[in-house]
Amino acid sequence: MSELKMDKNYNPKEFEDKIYDFWMDKKYFEAKVNKDKKPFSIVLPPPNITGQLHMGHALDHTIQDVIIRFKRMQGFETLWLPGTDHASIATEVKVLNKIKEDEGKTKDDLTREEFLAKAWQWRDIYGRKIVNQMKKLGNSCDWSKERFTMDEGCNDAVTEVFVNLYNKGLIYKGNRIINWCPDCQTTLSDAEVEHAEKAGHFFHIKYQIKGTDDYLEIATTRPETMLGDTAIAVNPDDKRYHDLIGKTAILPIVNREIPIIGDKYVDLETGTGALKVTPSHDPNDFLIGKRHNLEEISVIDEKGFMNENAMHFKGMDRDECRKEIVKELDEIGVLIEVKDHLHNVGVCYRCGTVIEPRVSKQWFVKMDDLAIPALDALKNKDMKLIPERFGKTYNHWLEGIRDWCISRQLWWGHRIPAYYCEDCGETMVSRDVPHKCSKCGSENIKQDADVLDTWFSSALWPFSTMGWPEKTEELDYFYPTNVLVTGYDIIFFWVIRMMFSGIEQMGEVPFEYTLIHGLVRDSQGRKMSKSLGNGVDPLEIINEYGADALRFMLMTGNSPGNDMKFMIEKVEASRNFANKIWNASRFVMMGLEDSTSNFELTGNEELDLSDKWILSRLNEVTNDVTSNLEKFELGLAANKIYEFVWDEYCDWYIELAKKRLYGEDEEAKLTVQKVLMTVLKDILKFMHPFMPFITEEIWTHMNSTNKALIISEWPEFDETKLDKNSVEQMNGIMDAIKNIRNVRATMDVSPKIKAKLLVIAEGKVRENIITNKQYLIDLASCSEVILEEKTNISDDAVSVVIEGAELFMPLSDLINFEVELKRLEDEKKSFESEIKRAHGKLSNKGFVNKAPKALINKEKDKIKKFEDMLVSVNERIESIKTKL
RNA sequence: GGGAGUAUAGCUCAGUUGGGAGAGCGCCUGCCUUACAAGCAGGAUGUCAUAGGUUCAAGUCCUAUUACUCCCACCA
Numbered sequence: 001m002s003e004l005k006m007d008k009n010y011n012p013k014e015f016e017d018k019i020y021d022f023w024m025d026k027k028y029f030e031a032k033v034n035k036d037k038k039p040f041s042i043v044l045p046p047p048n049i050t051g052q053l054h055m056g057h058a059l060d061h062t063i064q065d066v067i068i069r070f071k072r073m074q075g076f077e078t079l080w081l082p083g084t085d086h087a088s089i090a091t092e093v094k095v096l097n098k099i100k101e102d103e104g105k106t107k108d109d110l111t112r113e114e115f116l117a118k119a120w121q122w123r124d125i126y127g128r129k130i131v132n133q134m135k136k137l138g139n140s141c142d143w144s145k146e147r148f149t150m151d152e153g154c155n156d157a158v159t160e161v162f163v164n165l166y167n168k169g170l171i172y173k174g175n176r177i178i179n180w181c182p183d184c185q186t187t188l189s190d191a192e193v194e195h196a197e198k199a200g201h202f203f204h205i206k207y208q209i210k211g212t213d214d215y216l217e218i219a220t221t222r223p224e225t226m227l228g229d230t231a232i233a234v235n236p237d238d239k240r241y242h243d244l245i246g247k248t249a250i251l252p253i254v255n256r257e258i259p260i261i262g263d264k265y266v267d268l269e270t271g272t273g274a275l276k277v278t279p280s281h282d283p284n285d286f287l288i289g290k291r292h293n294l295e296e297i298s299v300i301d302e303k304g305f306m307n308e309n310a311m312h313f314k315g316m317d318r319d320e321c322r323k324e325i326v327k328e329l330d331e332i333g334v335l336i337e338v339k340d341h342l343h344n345v346g347v348c349y350r351c352g353t354v355i356e357p358r359v360s361k362q363w364f365v366k367m368d369d370l371a372i373p374a375l376d377a378l379k380n381k382d383m384k385l386i387p388e389r390f391g392k393t394y395n396h397w398l399e400g401i402r403d404w405c406i407s408r409q410l411w412w413g414h415r416i417p418a419y420y421c422e423d424c425g426e427t428m429v430s431r432d433v434p435h436k437c438s439k440c441g442s443e444n445i446k447q448d449a450d451v452l453d454t455w456f457s458s459a460l461w462p463f464s465t466m467g468w469p470e471k472t473e474e475l476d477y478f479y480p481t482n483v484l485v486t487g488y489d490i491i492f493f494w495v496i497r498m499m500f501s502g503i504e505q506m507g508e509v510p511f512e513y514t515l516i517h518g519l520v521r522d523s524q525g526r527k528m529s530k531s532l533g534n535g536v537d538p539l540e541i542i543n544e545y546g547a548d549a550l551r552f553m554l555m556t557g558n559s560p561g562n563d564m565k566f567m568i569e570k571v572e573a574s575r576n577f578a579n580k581i582w583n584a585s586r587f588v589m590m591g592l593e594d595s596t597s598n599f600e601l602t603g604n605e606e607l608d609l610s611d612k613w614i615l616s617r618l619n620e621v622t623n624d625v626t627s628n629l630e631k632f633e634l635g636l637a638a639n640k641i642y643e644f645v646w647d648e649y650c651d652w653y654i655e656l657a658k659k660r661l662y663g664e665d666e667e668a669k670l671t672v673q674k675v676l677m678t679v680l681k682d683i684l685k686f687m688h689p690f691m692p693f694i695t696e697e698i699w700t701h702m703n704s705t706n707k708a709l710i711i712s713e714w715p716e717f718d719e720t721k722l723d724k725n726s727v728e729q730m731n732g733i734m735d736a737i738k739n740i741r742n743v744r745a746t747m748d749v750s751p752k753i754k755a756k757l758l759v760i761a762e763g764k765v766r767e768n769i770i771t772n773k774q775y776l777i778d779l780a781s782c783s784e785v786i787l788e789e790k791t792n793i794s795d796d797a798v799s800v801v802i803e804g805a806e807l808f809m810p811l812s813d814l815i816n817f818e819v820e821l822k823r824l825e826d827e828k829k830s831f832e833s834e835i836k837r838a839h840g841k842l843s844n845k846g847f848v849n850k851a852p853k854a855l856i857n858k859e860k861d862k863i864k865k866f867e868d869m870l871v872s873v874n875e876r877i878e879s880i881k882t883k884l
Numbered sequence: 885g886g887g888a889g890u891a892u893a894g895c896u897c898a899g900u901u902g903g904g905a906g907a908g909c910g911c912c913u914g915c916c917u918u919a920c921a922a923g924c925a926g927g928a929u930g931u932c933a934u935a936g937g938u939u940c941a942a943g944u945c946c947u948a949u950u951a952c953u954c955c956c957a958c959c960a
Contacts, residue, residue, distance in 0.1 A: 009922070195957080202960090220960060233960095270959045277960095284958045344957085357958095392887065396956070488955085523896090525953085557897050557908075562889080563954090567896060573908050576922045587919030633900060639907075654919075662918095738926090745926040751915070837904080846940030855903060855941095 006589070006701060010575070010582035012546025015697040020135055022696075028072075028710050029140045031079035033477045040076035041478040042068060043462050044141060045486050045494070046149060048087035049126045050094050053133045055520040055528060055566055056487060058538040062551045063517060063634060064485045065139050069689035070629050071482075072140070073714040079478050080140060081465050083147035084127050088413035088454035089184060089192075089350055095119045095412065112411050119412045123148070136539060138547050138692045140710070147465045149457040150414065157464035158414045158457050159431050161505060166429040170366045171406075173418070173427070177279075177286035178362050178405050179346060182304030183353040186409040187362055189453055190402060191492045193346040193355055200343055204272065204336040205329055207232060210248040210257060216241070217336060219271030221343060222281075223329065224321040226251065227310050228299040229258055231277040233288055236262035238273055252334045253325070254311070261292050280359050296359055304356055318356070363407040363416060363450070370500040371398045377499060383509045386632055387561045390488060390516050397492050404497075406453045413451030420446050459497035462510035483632070484511040487519060488561060515632050518563035520554075525565055536566055548691035549575035555690055556638045577642060578694050581687065584650050585698045588676045591661075597670060599677035606668070609772050610656040611675045613730035616723035617648055618679050623717040625686050634690075641686045649679060652734065659778050677702070682715045729768050733775050736807060739800040740780040746823055747798060749814055754783035758797070758808040760790050765804035782809075795879055801827065801872045803865050817883045824877050831870045838862045 007014075023029060031041075042064050047057055064080060072078040095118055099105050107115070127148065134141065147154060165171040179188040203223045206215040216232060232249050234241035245262040258277075265288060266275045279289030280298040289296060301307040306316050313321045329335040346355035375398050377383050378391055385391050407416060419428045421437035422444040428434050436443045457464070462484075466475040480502070486495060495514055502510030521527055522534040529535065541550045552574035558564035592599070607615075621644045628637035653676075660672040680702070688695040688709050699709035706712075740757070749755075757776055759769050766787065769776070773785035788808070797808040798820055838859045841847050848856060 006919095008920075010920090218960085222960085265958090267959055272960095275960050282958080282960075284960075287958080343959090389888070393955070396887065400957080492956090559898070562897095565896065567909090569909050570896070572922075576908095576920095579920065579922045583920035583923085585919085590919075628900075631900075635898075636900065639898070643907085650919085651924085655924095741925060742927090745914070748914080751917070751925075834904095841940085844940060848940080850940050851903075858903090 006582070006586045006698075008583075008586075010546070010579040010694065012548060012578070012693060013543075016136075016138075016542075016547055016693045019693050019696050020138065023140065023708070023710060024143075026708065027144075028708065029080070029142045030144050031077055031142050031478070033473045034077045035477075037075065037077040039079065039478050040068075040071040041079040041081065041481040042483055042485065043465060043481055044080060044082045044139075045484075045490070046083040046085040046147075046458070046461065047130050048090055049084050049123050049130065050087050050090045051126065053130055053137075053538060055536050055538055057133075058137060058550060059517060059520050059554045059564075060485055060487065061134060061137055061139050062554045063515065065137075065551075065692070066555060066634055066689040067483060067485070067515075067629075067632070068140055069692060069710065070714065072710065073685065073688070073712060075713065077477075079142055079145070079474075081145050081147070081478075082131070082134065082139070082141035082143060083149070083461075083465060084123075084130055085458060086123065086148065086150045086412065086454065088408060088410055088451060089186065090454075091119065091122065092410050092412040093184065093350060095122050098122070115411050123150075133539060136542050136547060138551065140692070145465070149454075149461070153467065154457055154460070154464045155414060157460045157468055158452065159417045160469040161456075161460060161501065162417050162452070163429055163431055164505070165365060170369065171363060171429075172366060173361060173363050175359060175361045176364070176403075176405075177283050177357050177359050179355045180302065180358040180360070181348040181351065181353050182302065182356050183351045184348060184410075185302055187360070187405050187407060188348060188355065189405050189455070191455075192349045194349045195344045196347050196352075197342060198345050200341050200345075202271065202339040202341040203326060203329075204338070205252065206334040206336060207249040207252065207276075209244065209260075210250055215334075216244065216249055216260070216274050217272045218274050218276045220276055221341060222322070223325050224306070224313070224318055225278040225281045225299065226276055226325070227254055227306075227313065228278045228280045228297040229254075229256075229276045230279060230289065230294045230297060231258050231292065232260045233263040233266050233275045233277050234260065234273065235264060235266040235268055237264075238266070238268050241274060252332065253328060259292075261288075263288050263291065281357055283357050286357070286359065298359065300356055300358070302358070304353075362405050363418070363448075363452075365404040365406055367401045367403050370504060371401050373503045374398055374496060374500040377503060377509050383499065383511060384513050386513060386515045390491060390514075390561065393488070393491055394496060398496060404453075406456050407448075407450040408453055409449075410451050413454060414457055416448040416450050416452060418448040420448065422446055455493050455497055458494055459501040460505070462498055462502055463506055468505070479506065479510070480508050481511045483513040483515055485515045485517070488516050489519065491516070513632070516561050518558070518561055521563055521565050523565055523567050525563075528566075541571060545571050545575045546578060546693070548578050548694045551692075552577060552638065552690050555634050556642070557635070559635060560632070577646070578691060580646055580650060581683070581691075582694060582698065584645070584654060585680060585684075585702070587654060588673075588680050589702055592673065592677075595670075595673075597674070599674045601674050601678055605671040605674065607671065607675070608660075609726055609730055609733070609768075610653055610775070611671070612723050612726035614649065614653045614675065614679055616721065616727050617644065618682055618715075619718060619721045621686070622682065622715045626714070626717060629689075637686075638690055641683070641690070645683055645687070649683065653679070655779055656775055659774060684709060685712060685715055729772075732765065732768055732803065733772050736769070736800070736802050736805070737776060737780045739802055740776070740782070740807065740809070743798050743800055743809070743823070744781065746819060747811065747814060747816060749781075749811060751781050753811075753814070754781050755809040755811055757782040757785045758788040758793060758810070759785060759805060760788055760793070760808070761805035763804070769805060795883055799824075799872075799876050801869045801876070803869065806872050817880055821877065821880045821884065824873055824880065828870065828873045828877065831866045831873060834866045835863055835870065838866075 047053060068078050068080045096107055099118055179193045181188055200221050202219050202221060205218050207218055208215045229251050244260045247260050248257050249260055251258055277285045277288050279286045279294050279296040297309055299306055299310045300318055304318050306313045306321050308314055378394060417429060419434050421440060421442050423442040424437060424440040426437050426439040428438055434445060462481050463479055466472060466479055468475055498510050526534060549571055553571045557570060621640060624640050625637045657672045657676055660668045684695045684699055696709045761769060776782045776785050793808050794810055796812045796815060797810040798815055800807040841859050
């Protein structure tokens, strides 16, 4: 036993860093291929290097750390593989902003190489910062295996996958309409487009029908795109316009002749039922254009300005152009009306700029064939989502998936491994840079300028980080991983793409379970965001309350998949819990310094009721907590530990232990010390995954010679150690104590005043009370406990009626008989209502016939119990009445 | 337009296969009882959103309704 040096208050700052260094020094986090042990692996969702970790990361990481630490203690070879993500577009935006701030330069002023040098500097700074934050949180990641999505290995994996998919025809380059952000000046995938409701207008415009004075009324929200109109479409079933199909309309302002075509896509109800078709600037119109072989006329450039096809509007930005064109339409008398209109517009998920659909040549992943096995994997339960309801989101997205646009007009990211012959235009996709053109032999070869969508590399994370495409031992041993932990907001971006990538490249799902959590919101339920300034920095909380308090708070009071509010009161409550276990441990270890005992129970000790009770409860809790953790019910497990530690171990067992601890009987003292230590050790083990620092710190105080808590064995449930009898007896005693305390409080009797306790009871209850009378003396302010006959009870006593016994306290003049009468009458009422209830149930034939026998017997016992108690209470009431 | 979630004590939320409503915080009363006032003891507070249904039995399962939230979507 080490010398006790524990402060009165829990002070996490004094040991958290020290403990983390200790784990690092001993390399406890490092995973090795070990065929004698079962593997358990998690890959960390790599945080973006755009900045620092927020509360959502703290939640995500804590969940993983709890699972990993639990599995490590259970004897698995655990790998938690950490890393960071280059976050292509997000980081590029940040780095460019920084360059602008520092040097006043824009992207146009920089070469690609200059930019990349700055970006790598950024990644070094923020990558390190993020890792430090994770360490503060206590993450037990294997840092020796830390990865980055743009490191050499990941680059190889990306190239390999690209080439594989290209060779299989699953990656192609095509001229298609894509989402374009005019501000970021790059394409975006469908998942990167958010929809925002915006107030706009419906402009109703006349298009003259050629050779007549008739006109067709068109409604549009984007009049500026009319400059690129190449048709008008109506539904062939629409009686109003039916006859116009095949005729020609004249585009106002431009005076271009455009055909009127029939297409089922057009909705009869929407707008005027006639649709202007702009194949270059609308995804639907693009498809209509393909069906009818329409010309594509682009009128807006990549920066969002009108181009040379826009006549005198050239050079205006698209919003300005809208105003001008409406003005002009009005002037020439073709603007019929303008209606207010609320509609959804696509905006860039990074900068919020309204997306401009554009036709351009981009790289795509063909999704149809890849989606099917990913759908099957969920259906066949090769991968299980927790909670299951997210399966709907998963399926819905995969079922409706369109080809994935993967090229980005950015610099920061994986350069696309496609090469073009400058002479003959041949496209070559290969792992290595080709020396000469495979078609014409020219050496004039240029690599594609674009980079890949950042999620392309993230999708490979579960295997790229384990050495793939090499066939490594790690990959063989740790893949597929066991569980992936992430927020529901990232199912589309990441989970789904990892799924089809893992299945396609590895032939196996990347993880067996996906555990999905919600968002951490602010105390008012708003999303934490920079613009609102309502973010809470995990490091500040750790600094003030300790990482353990933060972790425990994140793990309790919410359930999987649901959002949670961050409230400082909850952190305080968790900190108080840490303080509780700190002081309980301090108490247990006080006076143990000089002992030579190892405080292991041998089985030969003389255990009293409270010992048997707490040991049996410990065993039960072991079972509950373990099964909760195995089912990833982390919050339930944490709650059970909390209750066991605080309510049962501290408030009852420790209080009862004091008598023997402070007594003269050395043997009894040693026994109780052993039980205290035994239970405490397991408590520390249960708590360790949730509160790793404080538990390890306490462990070093109590167990300096043994191995570290982090690698100690998880307690095993032993059914033979359940002692139902003792638990039942102890519950009886606790019930008596609570009742006595209640009565005394009702009577306003100071705890300092001790009173005799006269007991009337028979059989087992009588024996129980007498054997354990010391408990009543210690915890219920009794001076002594005496068995009595009913006839000898004086009238100036208050009484407590419990199951199988009546307890009397002669408090004479301290008793307020009116209060006592009221109390007894309340009690009587409650007994009567219980009896009525039970009778009600038992007189219900359906219940008697169909309910389980145990339940029926329970009701019968209840009646007996309360009827007995009712008799006693009635006697007391009569007796008290004589005193008034 | 489609889908999902939430609705339980004043507040924040648990409630694991249906079998007598829980916690933390807050509130009230009394305690500095030699582990802990970041504590101890006692107490009050709920038509478990509404209406039906299934069942012997519903906070829990089913249906509808209401309110709030979120996600998806190519109605100009």
